[in-house]
Amino acid sequence: MNNRSAPAHFWRWFDPRHHQPGTWAFILNRVTALGLTLYLALHLVALSQLAMGPQAYDNFIVLAKTPVIKVGEMLVIAAGLIHGLNGIRIALSSFGIGVRNQKQIFAGLMAVAAIGIFIFAFSIFGGA
Amino acid sequence: MIGESSKPKLREGVWLWLLKIIGGLLVFVVLGIHFVINHLVAPGGLLSYQDVINYYKVPIVPIMEIGFLIFVVSHCFLGLRSILLDLNPSDRFLNWIDGILLVGGIGACIYGAWLIILLTSRGA
Numbered sequence: 001m002n003n004r005s006a007p008a009h010f011w012r013w014f015d016p017r018h019h020q021p022g023t024w025a026f027i028l029n030r031v032t033a034l035g036l037t038l039y040l041a042l043h044l045v046a047l048s049q050l051a052m053g054p055q056a057y058d059n060f061i062v063l064a065k066t067p068v069i070k071v072g073e074m075l076v077i078a079a080g081l082i083h084g085l086n087g088i089r090i091a092l093s094s095f096g097i098g099v100r101n102q103k104q105i106f107a108g109l110m111a112v113a114a115i116g117i118f119i120f121a122f123s124i125f126g127g128a
Numbered sequence: 129m130i131g132e133s134s135k136p137k138l139r140e141g142v143w144l145w146l147l148k149i150i151g152g153l154l155v156f157v158v159l160g161i162h163f164v165i166n167h168l169v170a171p172g173g174l175l176s177y178q179d180v181i182n183y184y185k186v187p188i189v190p191i192m193e194i195g196f197l198i199f200v201v202s203h204c205f206l207g208l209r210s211i212l213l214d215l216n217p218s219d220r221f222l223n224w225i226d227g228i229l230l231v232g233g234i235g236a237c238i239y240g241a242w243l244i245i246l247l248t249s250r251g252a
Contacts, residue, residue: 009215033207040204044240051246054177061175084159087152094134094149
């Protein structure tokens with residue numbers, strides 16, 4: 001697998017013929033990783049408003065309560081739950097735990113992620 | 129992938145791989161604490177400048193946040209390196225990638241630590 005050329009590797013991600021549960025887990029892990037990296041960068045840049053004093057930060061918080069940012073936050077939470085819970089499976093398997101039952105563990109963890117995403121969606125959009 | 133255990137990549141090495149796994153677990157734990165404090169302990173969350181300054185007055189908080197920053201940034205940059213390794217870079221290109229990730233990662237940690245120390249000192 002590692003001696004393929006870079007473009008062949010890249011397009012392989014979008015090839016549905018390889019999509020077994022392991023491939024889905026891999027794609028989800030990668031896509032959420034890139035999304036969370038983007039979030040980390042935005043988060044660090046946005047919090048520089050704190051250094052500029054109370055007025056700058058409180059203005060930023062007003063912006064953060066707009067619907068577009070809330071949808072973005074929802075994506076971050078979904079990505080974090082999927083990446084974090086799938087990561088538990090990867091960490092366990094690194095130490096030889098649950099290696100044979102990974103499909104079931106993956107399905108169970110993704111069910112937990114779905115419930116978590118639903119709860120957060122309700123608290124962000126459903127509540128006050 | 130599924131059906132076999134997770135292993136270090138060919139050019140990743142055991143220590144970076146282990147750091148990535150353990151860093152990931154630490155991020156999971158600290159992110160949990162971060163969420164509980166921000167949304168359950170502080171009513172309504174830390175939604176103003178003054179709330180944030182008050183939060184950093186608790187002595188354990190700056191230490192926890194600096195630790196959290198280092199775990200997240202290192203896990204993130206090691207993960208980026210894993211993704212780039214899948215694109216099968218040449219050794220020369222990998223050296224460039226390593227240099228850029230190292231400078232970027234250390235830069236992000238220094239900037240974040242500076243911000244945390246600044247906010248802590250404003251509350252003191």
